[in-house]
Amino acid sequence: MQIVVFGLNHNTAPVEIRERLFFAESQAPHLLKTLRDRGIRESAVLSTCNRTEVYFCTDNADSSLAAIKEVLEKHFDVDRRILEGYTYTFRDESSYKHLFLVASGLDSMVVGEPQILGQVKDAYRMAVHSNTTGYLLNKLFHKTFNVAKRVRSETRIGYNPVSISSMAIELSKRIFGELHNRKVLVIGAGEMSETALKHLKKEGLSNIFIINRTFGNAKKLAEDIAGIPYPFESMSDLLGQVDMVLASTGAEKPLIEAGLVLQIMKRRKNRPLFIVDIAMPRDVDPSVNNIENVYLYDIDDLKDLSQKHLSDRLKESELALGIIDGEVAAFSSWLRQSEKNPLIAYVIDKAEAIRVKEFRKASQKLKNADEETIRNIEALTKAIVNKLVHPHVTLIKQDSDREISETIKRLFTPDEEDEKDLDNRNEGQ
Numbered sequence: 232m233q234i235v236v237f238g239l240n241h242n243t244a245p246v247e248i249r250e251r252l253f254f255a256e257s258q259a260p261h262l263l264k265t266l267r268d269r270g271i272r273e274s275a276v277l278s279t280c281n282r283t284e285v286y287f288c289t290d291n292a293d294s295s296l297a298a299i300k301e302v303l304e305k306h307f308d309v310d311r312r313i314l315e316g317y318t319y320t321f322r323d324e325s326s327y328k329h330l331f332l333v334a335s336g337l338d339s340m341v342v343g344e345p346q347i348l349g350q351v352k353d354a355y356r357m358a359v360h361s362n363t364t365g366y367l368l369n370k371l372f373h374k375t376f377n378v379a380k381r382v383r384s385e386t387r388i389g390y391n392p393v394s395i396s397s398m399a400i401e402l403s404k405r406i407f408g409e410l411h412n413r414k415v416l417v418i419g420a421g422e423m424s425e426t427a428l429k430h431l432k433k434e435g436l437s438n439i440f441i442i443n444r445t446f447g448n449a450k451k452l453a454e455d456i457a458g459i460p461y462p463f464e465s466m467s468d469l470l471g472q473v474d475m476v477l478a479s480t481g482a483e484k485p486l487i488e489a490g491l492v493l494q495i496m497k498r499r500k501n502r503p504l505f506i507v508d509i510a511m512p513r514d515v516d517p518s519v520n521n522i523e524n525v526y527l528y529d530i531d532d533l534k535d536l537s538q539k540h541l542s543d544r545l546k547e548s549e550l551a552l553g554i555i556d557g558e559v560a561a562f563s564s565w566l567r568q569s570e571k572n573p574l575i576a577y578v579i580d581k582a583e584a585i586r587v588k589e590f591r592k593a594s595q596k597l598k599n600a601d602e603e604t605i606r607n608i609e610a611l612t613k614a615i616v617n618k619l620v621h622p623h624v625t626l627i628k629q630d631s632d633r634e635i636s637e638t639i640k641r642l643f644t645p646d647e648e649d650e651k652d653l654d655n656r657n658e659g660q
Contacts, residue, residue: 232367232576233292236326237299237318238277238284241340244317246531250512252283252307255481256357262306263361269298273365275358275372277333279350280395280511280530281340286330288367292322327371328559334375335382336389337551340534341398343388346422348379359613360606362587366579369617371562378558385554388547396426396479398533399507400434403475406505406526411435414473417458418466419480420448423509425456427477432457440469443480467491471498476506478514485516492519509533568628574636575624581643586616 239252254262259276266274266287273288285303289295300314321329332338334351355372358364364372383389400410407413415436417424420443431439439458442465443449449460461469466486470476480486487506496504503524508515513529520527569575590612594605623639 232288232290232570233322234286234288234326234367234371235292235295236284236286236321236329237296238282239318240282240284240338241531241534243319246511246513246529247517248313248317249281249283251309251313252278252303253280253511254278254283254306255483256353259354259357260361262302263358263363265302265306266299267361267363269302271295271298272363273368274363275354275368277351277354279347280509282333284333286326286368286371288365296320324559324563327375327562328555330371330375331378331555331558334379335551335555336379337382337548337555340530341395342548344394345389346394348376351375351379359610362609365583366576370565374558374562378555381554381558382551386547386550388551394423394426395509395530395533396423397430399427399477399509399528400430402507402528402533403477403505404434407474411437413475414438414440416440416442416466416469416473416476418442418476418478418486418514419510420445420452421479421481423479424477425452427479428452428456428458438473440473442466442469467495470495470504474503474505476504478506478508479510480514482510482514483512485512485514487515487519489516489518489522492522492525496522496524572627574627574640578623578627578639578643579620582616582620586612 239249241249244252254276255278259278262276263274266276266285271287271289275286277284277286285299287295287299300311303309303314304311329338330351334348336343336345336347339347351372355364358368403415404410410431411434413436415431415438417428417431417439420441424441428439428441436457441449441453441458441460442463443452443460444463446460446462452458453460470487470492476487478487492504501524503526506515506519506525506527508527508529511530515527515529517527517529519525590609593608597605597608600608623642627636627639
């Protein structure tokens with residue numbers, strides 16, 4: 232069984248390509264289910280402003296990669312040449328080393344940025360809820376979280392953390408110098424906007440306006456951090472007043488079109504307008520940058536600034552890489568040991584098959600239960616099975632006695648009469 236990653240990131244694809252292959256969290260379950268239907272039993276998908284990646288386990292990497300490319304090509308309606316020209320594939324040691332680097336913030340545009348670990352955890356959690364992880368991916372992701380924790384605690388890579396949002400504020404300072412007397416419009420109320428507001432507050436700004444499609448979220452952000460909330464419909468009026476716009480929403484299409492900005496610039500009498508768009512997909516039509524006295528910056532424009540921070544953190548990066556190399560070697564050793572004893576895989580597969588069968592039966596009897604309850608029940612069944620299987624796996628690893636191995640195998644191979652008896656008892660409850 233191979234561990235493979237297929238994807239693209241800020242190093243291989245410009246922002247206009249990355250946004251075409253970006254998927255929202257709400258789209259992940261469908262994509263995972265489609266991959267499972269194509270025979271890829273274990274997979275997880277990660278999509279951020281800087282990357283879209285599929286992590287999966289397979290017995291045939293080439294056929295699985297072909298299936299994934301077909302699924303992505305159809306899902307995103309993109310030409311196969313884009314998938315071939317801007318992507319990468321890592322296998323075996325290179326694949327889990329890549330995941331360790333990503334989760335530790337060493338493969339980010341801004342080295343050491345803290346948000347990526349949370350995004351990796353969210354991607355794994357979604358895969359678990361979608362029932363597309365198994366023993367190997369579960370082991371890999373839990374190992375990844377431990378590696379990232381070591382990197383954070385044993386190096387200063389995350390000291391004085393830098394993020395895309397803070398880089399956007401740094402860019403603003405380069406444009407304006409002092410910010411305290413500037414008017415800023417923040418569009419969006421998500422994590423990036425929240426981080427940006429904290430940095431703007433540190434700069435002493437008093438004229439910060441916040442809009443969001445859900446006014447309550449904008450109001451809460453203003454109350455918790457700083458700023459004055461306005462209804463989303465106020466965007467046009469506010470664009471006519473401010474010096475700078477920071478946009479970071481989850482909209483699928485641009486919120487600010489060139490036509491709107493042309494009208495606003497007439498009202499502003501061509502007074503310069505600076506826009507920093509850190510959304511994915513982008514919130515501002517790129518053609519806005521062609522309008523006179525409008526200066527539009529996107530995520531990729533922050534790369535030069537990120538290189539400065541990379542050099543500042545180079546020593547800590549080297550320490551972190553040493554930790555990761557050691558963890559890669561340890562995980563490789565664990566994999567080799569697992570592969571030497573196919574009984575471990577047999578026990579795990581059998582236990583999982585029984586769990587899935589019984590969970591599906593139970594789900595049919597709980598048709599009125601909400602989705603969260605079903606997810607919690609499934610998580611409970613997985614936890615129980617893992618705890619029951621673990622001591623058997625440990626015993627197999629520690630003891631090569633053939634009689635013990637055969638006994639364990641029989642324990643996880645119920646005959647037809649046992650299964651019928653179990654089914655009858657379940658039906659009678």
